[in-house]
Amino acid sequence: MGEETTTLGSINISPSALATIAYHATLTSYGVVGLAPKNLAEGLAMTITHEPARGVSVSYNGEEIDIDVHIIIEYGTRLTSVAESIANAVRYQVEKALGMPIHHVNVHIQGLHISDPD
Amino acid sequence: MNPGVQTRLEHFYSTPMIDGQTLKKMLEAGLIWLRANHQTVNLLNVFPVPDGDTGTNMVLTMQSAYNEIDKLGNHGVGQMAAGISQGALMGARGNSGVILSQLWRGFARALHNQEVMDGPALVRAFSEARDTAYKGVVRPVEGTILTVAKDTATAAATALLETDNPFEILVRIIPAVDASVERTPDLLPVLKQAGVVDAGGKGLFYILEGMLRYIQGEPLDAPTATVQPLSAMNLKNAMEDIEPGQDFEVVVDFIPTRELNLKVFYAELEKMGTSIQVGEGEGMYRMHIHVPTENRNKPTDYILGLGTITKIAMENLVAQMESIKKKSGSHIQLTNLEPGQIAVIAVSPGPGISRVFASLGVAAIVEGGQTMNPSTKNLLDAFENLPTDKVIILPNNKNIILAAQQAKEVTVKKVHIIPSQNIPQGLSAMMHLNPDGDGETVAAKMIKSLGDVIAIEVTIATRTVEIDGVAVEQGQVIALVNGILAVATGTVEESCLAALEKAGAAGHELITLFYGMDLSATEANRIVDVIRAAYPAQEIELQDGGQPHYQLIISVE
Numbered sequence: 250m251g252e253e254t255t256t257l258g259s260i261n262i263s264p265s266a267l268a269t270i271a272y273h274a275t276l277t278s279y280g281v282v283g284l285a286p287k288n289l290a291e292g293l294a295m296t297i298t299h300e301p302a303r304g305v306s307v308s309y310n311g312e313e314i315d316i317d318v319h320i321i322i323e324y325g326t327r328l329t330s331v332a333e334s335i336a337n338a339v340r341y342q343v344e345k346a347l348g349m350p351i352h353h354v355n356v357h358i359q360g361l362h363i364s365d366p367d
Numbered sequence: 368m369n370p371g372v373q374t375r376l377e378h379f380y381s382t383p384m385i386d387g388q389t390l391k392k393m394l395e396a397g398l399i400w401l402r403a404n405h406q407t408v409n410l411l412n413v414f415p416v417p418d419g420d421t422g423t424n425m426v427l428t429m430q431s432a433y434n435e436i437d438k439l440g441n442h443g444v445g446q447m448a449a450g451i452s453q454g455a456l457m458g459a460r461g462n463s464g465v466i467l468s469q470l471w472r473g474f475a476r477a478l479h480n481q482e483v484m485d486g487p488a489l490v491r492a493f494s495e496a497r498d499t500a501y502k503g504v505v506r507p508v509e510g511t512i513l514t515v516a517k518d519t520a521t522a523a524a525t526a527l528l529e530t531d532n533p534f535e536i537l538v539r540i541i542p543a544v545d546a547s548v549e550r551t552p553d554l555l556p557v558l559k560q561a562g563v564v565d566a567g568g569k570g571l572f573y574i575l576e577g578m579l580r581y582i583q584g585e586p587l588d589a590p591t592a593t594v595q596p597l598s599a600m601n602l603k604n605a606m607e608d609i610e611p612g613q614d615f616e617v618v619v620d621f622i623p624t625r626e627l628n629l630k631v632f633y634a635e636l637e638k639m640g641t642s643i644q645v646g647e648g649e650g651m652y653r654m655h656i657h658v659p660t661e662n663r664n665k666p667t668d669y670i671l672g673l674g675t676i677t678k679i680a681m682e683n684l685v686a687q688m689e690s691i692k693k694k695s696g697s698h699i700q701l702t703n704l705e706p707g708q709i710a711v712i713a714v715s716p717g718p719g720i721s722r723v724f725a726s727l728g729v730a731a732i733v734e735g736g737q738t739m740n741p742s743t744k745n746l747l748d749a750f751e752n753l754p755t756d757k758v759i760i761l762p763n764n765k766n767i768i769l770a771a772q773q774a775k776e777v778t779v780k781k782v783h784i785i786p787s788q789n790i791p792q793g794l795s796a797m798m799h800l801n802p803d804g805d806g807e808t809v810a811a812k813m814i815k816s817l818g819d820v821i822a823i824e825v826t827i828a829t830r831t832v833e834i835d836g837v838a839v840e841q842g843q844v845i846a847l848v849n850g851i852l853a854v855a856t857g858t859v860e861e862s863c864l865a866a867l868e869k870a871g872a873a874g875h876e877l878i879t880l881f882y883g884m885d886l887s888a889t890e891a892n893r894i895v896d897v898i899r900a901a902y903p904a905q906e907i908e909l910q911d912g913g914q915p916h917y918q919l920i921i922s923v924e
Contacts, residue, residue, distance in 0.1 A: 276505050277504070277506050278504070279466050279503055280465055281504065282502075282503070283505060323502060325472055326456075326459070326469060326503055327456055327457070327464075330461065330462075330465045334462040334465065337779065365502070
């Protein structure tokens with residue numbers, strides 16, 4: 250995916266490279282306290298590998314790139330605002346690095362982390 | 368200083384406690400001061416996309432916090448802070464708004480159920496605010512509002528060693544907060560590259576400074592002496608705030624020989640005129656001011672003593688105003704939006720129609736119409752900087768509805784599109800605007816109202832064709848009723864009468880005609896007289912629409 254042909258050859262950008270950028274953009278977003286595995290299999294994989302893109306998936310259907318992030322949010326923040334900020338940050342950082350438009354950034358809130366129940 | 372302020376200050380020093388009512392007043396002052404300076408904060412944005420306009424987002428968050436406690440009566444400081452926290456959470460916009468709401472949440476938690484707050488309690492509240500905010504992110508980015516909140520808490524703790532008067536503590540921490548904001552570029556390289564300080568941090572500074580200004584009895588309406596980046600200076604709108612007696616616009620570029628004392632600089636300039644703006648870029652300063660005729664050389668003479676002048680530009684505003692008036696008719700006064708109100712963006716093909724839309728309360732006008740469709744970006748630009756996230760677009764042309772839909776998809780604001788296909792429908796929808804209402808409800812009412820009006824558009828056929836069962840020859844006058852070709856005749860007058868009959872105007876009450884740039888006022892008046900004779904029971908109004916292509920746009924309701 251993200252293929253570009255130049256006179257020197259072609260450049261390929263793998264989904265996991267994009268996932269890494271998205272992962273970092275998500276983690277530095279305010280309100281995010283962690284990423285979550287999207288299913289049990291990935292949860293198991295996360296415990297044995299140190300894949301930096303856990304909780305992030307990138308899909309490419311030949312035309313459009315979609316990014317899904319699965320996150321855990323701090324309890325007591327406004328979920329919609331936090332999710333919007335994440336979607337903006339991920340889109341901005343990935344598009345800046347890639348130079349191609351991202352079709353959708355989907356933010357899945359998998360859980361809440363409660364530091365202070367008030 | 369007025370006597371009321373004097374007693375307030377004395378009161379604060381004799382009773383070193385913040386009660387619920389005082390906290391409410393302080394919050395209000397923080398909100399007002401932030402709002403007065405929110406454009407300065409907006410200009411500090413580094414990224415074009417994430418977090419849109421920081422200043423606006425923070426104002427909306429603070430406004431929501433204030434609305435929550437506005438109606439609260441006499442309560443202790445703990446309950447008041449809990450209300451603020453709740454309101455800020457509900458209204459949090461953007462990244463900085465979310466962090467601000469977390470700061471208030473921590474602040475409120477430290478004051479749980481307390482009646483009043485003394486110095487030590489204020490310091491505890493600041494440090495709890497910091498701790499809560501830092502818990503909201505795994506990898507805190509330093510050089511942001513988080514850092515400024517941290518430095519605020521540290522400065523408060525330091526101040527407590529010398530005084531336990533909470534007002535005195537506030538007085539002492541402001542310089543430290545200011546310094547912390549100024550340090551943000553050293554911590555965050557991206558700020559340094561862009562040559563700005565962190566916007567969220569600056570917003571927090573204005574909130575705290577507003578609180579301090581309230582306590583010290585300083586005014587909250589005028590923004591402080593500020594310097595903006597040269598690229599951000601907007602002198603194009605200078606014509607809009609021209610005041611009587613301010614006849615000349617003077618712009619001076621200069622390089623000061625020693626560091627400019629902004630406070631003194633502003634104070635001197637304020638003696639000479641108004642609309643003062645100062646910009647800076649790479650050591651070069653640009654000063655902009657409006658002065659009365661007799662003062663026109665004073666700014667130049669004054670600046671000559673400060674450094675080397677590289678360029679002077681002077682324009683006679685009165686003469687400029689006259690020529691602008693001649694060109695575009697009188698000035699169009701758009702509605703000044705309160706933060707959080709619904710902003711209506713109307714697409715208008717001519718100055719006269721724009722004026723009518725403006726008088727009905729639209730917040731922005733985008734020029735465009737039949738052959739000059741505005742782009743998605745034109746529409747976005749019209750509302751992205753408005754201090755609200757509730758937007759309603761009136762495309763007023765079926766070719767523009769798509770661009771409006773794209774604008775809706777691109778923005779983070781809540782946009783409703785009223786599919787108005789012509790000017791009369793747009794005007795009819797405006798009758799149902801309630802700027803303080805809920806976007807969804809208001810939009811539904813507006814959409815429903817589109818059917819209340821019949822639109823007739825009169826123009827000249829550009830080619831020979833047969834459409835909708837009507838044969839048209841090139842050059843004939845044609846009239847469309849609700850977008851469907853209804854008549855083709857030899858004159859504008861005949862077309863009007865035939866179209867009005869097809870529209871069943873006799874069964875309606877009001878007929879409004881907007882004449883375009885291709886029809887003279889005399890001819891328009893003559894046609895109105897003919898219509899008046901044909902429809903004696905109806906009220907007939909004539910307006911200078913100024914639109915191209917259409918000789919007449921008629922609304923029947």
